[in-house]
Amino acid sequence: MSTSPLTDLGLPGLRSGTELVPAHDAAADGPQTGKDFTSDQEVRWCPGCGDYAVLKAVQSFLPDLGLRRENIVFVSGIGCSSRFPYYLDTYGMHSIHGRAPSIATGIATAREDLSVWVVTGDGDALSIGGNHLIHALRRNVNMTILLFNNRIYGLTKGQYSPTSETGKVTKSTPMGSLDHPFNPVSLALGAEASFVARTIDSDRKHLTQVLAAAAAHRGTSLVEIYQNCPIFNDGAFDAIKSPDTKADAIIPLVHGEPVTFGAPSEDGRGSRALVRDQATGGVTVVATAEVDAADIVVHDAHNPDPTMAFAISRLTDAGYLNTSPIGIFRQVERPTYDDQAREQVALSIPENDDTADRAARLAALIGGGDTWTII
């Protein structure tokens, strides 16, 4: 599936996201539990914050990765969610606003034996750090980015964010916000991300499945997590969380399955379905009963062409979230920046490399060129 000419030049093939990270030895060191990944720091999010659920899910998921704890690094930017690393007993850095992907790029490129995670929010990743996010995705650095999207600025107390719906009345926009929001999945697909998924803070099972797939993916995995801010944007995701509405609100994406949603009919299919829209080239929602089953879009996350994934991402409401596709939009293999960067270095280092050889080569380097000697 690789399209890079570099793979034909002796550069590495495709591997799993954690393949080079040392495994935890349960026999020698005992089994890992979520507690092992819990630091001694008091968690200080607001009561009811969706971040608690994500933290709990990550703490209980990390043992499943089966990696040595000291080989896991969490990097965050600034914002409520970016406190995340302090609460995990791994290596971690709470960095500066928007820059976590760049710091993680340095870590991931320097060290193949680390599992690198970025925790960021909608303001951190899409506003101040938008540039770093798209370039990390473009380069496909081996890391997993958890983008907590609550569609509001929480830490600065309630200004609209780059994912807030237009017209949002906040402290900074008393007459309603004017800017059109980003759709993080569409943005990531546009940046040619190799793994793009969306999940929900309150759905532990789905969240954990997506985290597992993201960690297993070699390259940059972007996971958008809808996360409720009970203080400044409470209810933003009620439509997709409420038992009464969620069947109609969530468009579930499962690789290889026809995409239907809404109250299921007798055959188990949802009442509504996605079909190709010949007029626009996109997808459109129709009543399942009214279309030929063969015309229903079958989700193909591994399609090298991102067009369909992008079309599906456009079904996300830009205003109040009444409808949203949830799941893994795209998962394709592409050579990673960090693997190739390390390989270029490794190919350049001579076989007999050691301290003495380096010193000799340093002497040859600085004493090279046209020299003359004065006695």
Next chain:
Amino acid sequence: MVAPQKEVKQLDRVIIRFAGDSGDGMQLTGDRFTQETAAFGNDLVTLPNFPAEIRAPQGTLPGVSSFQVHFADHDILTAGDAPDVLVAMNPAALRANLGDLHKGATIIVDTHDFTARNLTKAGYKDNPLEGDALAEYAVHTVDLTGMTVESVKEFGLSRKDASRAKNMFALGLLSWMYGRPTDPTTTFLAKRFAKVPDIRDANITAFKAGWNFGETTEAFAVQYEIKPAVLPPGTYRNITGNLALAYGLVAGGVQSGLPVFLGTYPITPASDILHELSKHKSFGVTTFQAEDEIAGVGAAIGASYAGHLGVTSTSGPGVALKSEAIGLAVMTELPLVVVDVQRGGPSTGLPTKTEQADLLQAMFGRNGEAPVPVIAPQSPGDCFAAAVEATRIAVTYRTPVLLLSDGYLANGSEPWRVPTVDELPVIDPDFATEKNHGSGEDAEFWPYLRDEQTLARPWAIPGTPGLEHRIGGLEKGDGHGNISYDPANHDFMVRTRQAKVDRIADSIPLVEVDDPSGEAKVLVLGWGSTYGPIGAGVRRVRKAGYHVAQAHLRHLNPFPSNLGEVLKGYDKVLVPEMNLGQLSLLLRAKYLVDAVGYNHVRGLPLKATELAHAIGELVGQAEGIDVELGVWGEPTQKEHI
């Protein structure tokens, strides 16, 4: 190849400036002449000067590019104030450079481009080669282009391609005039154009034709000889500041055993450091061309956290963008080398010109109390040692270090005595491997428990079992390193970070003062690339019979511990800088000394002659005498300087 029939005159030094359109290959011509001169064994200093535009409109004044080389039979310190010889490839090159020449200087002009159109473009109403506009100079009018085209016609090149070899014809002519060896250039051309034999042969032929023209024509009656210089023993090579700096970073990696990770973004005049380091992967060097300046430093900080030597290279505008991240490195106390190749500012300023106006940005350009060690090289070759020293401080003290080079050092060159690897310091990263607080079951790793001597915190890299910890931009509690909002802790940590940087002074040499007579009342104190002009200015004043002391700072933060005492020992302190008095401000603030500034921000190095006058004036004031510099105040004097 020396023509015996021609007169050979001995000179002790010469300053030549090659000037032409930016597309005329003047930088290459100057560089080749420099390499020939280095191979011959003269001491030399060069000054490339080119526009920011890659190809400014042809034939115009803004499009003029020049390369000045000063070479001598003795040690010299500057590229020279006023050229003795100007090679002008078109009217604009003549007009743009004429004002810098002293009367009697030699001008070699390519007449080919002196057309009505080109004269107009250069702003000449009348052809300066006709009439007596250049009567005060020794002018040689030569159709360099015409002769070049004629000499290479056998290769069947287009007229345009053929005429492009004119710079090599000019180089051949000058190489003959000054008895330069020709082999380095013919070897260079054969290699450079190996894949295009016609172009290769045309350039070599034009080069030889230029030499032969000098030898045979009656227009050039004199050949000059400048004997090799006597320099301290050792192996030498000619080197630019950017190359030396890149080598210094490679050496810093080797000497610390750390893989170098350069995270950077292209910017003039620092990009050559990226280009050079990208070639040295065999030393474990990784170069990451980031999406912007911030990502460059961010990745470098990440690499440092992961146990590499994080480096970022930039110029002034890039430092501004990196400021917040440098503050993060201050707070997280991670090693980081920040290279600032200073250029004219503010804003985009003068991208290809030199300046020293980032000193205060380096010192204070961050939010909060964020002390960062600052060091500066004093010459192109010295960029090597400065980079090694920056590495030593960064790794030993777990701190970002700002290394202030500048455009003049970056692109200028000089003979450099190549050090042996044994002379370089060994740098110990001393990674933490054990828990450092409590014992037994209660043993913990405390990331902010400091070394008592250096105040450096332990550097525990991911992958080290048991030392998992979190760092970040929020204030850290002393010792344990957890987030702390405690007022007393913040006050303590702010003072401790400052004390750590101050303690670096314990590991650096005292400032040395050059005061041969011991009777000087005036001290000239500088930093960075002004070393050469200051030294040359000081020599002039001493030659004229007056006393003056000189000192130069490698370390700007912290200052050497004896600096205050040194300053007190003199009645007057002159501080020449290519800014409006930034070091002066620091000295005045710290030592309450009445430092007198000598400041120019012309985008060019300070001039030794002007400095001599400024020093002389201050010596006069300090000693209550009238200072007369005589010939030593003239830019053209020909004695040893």
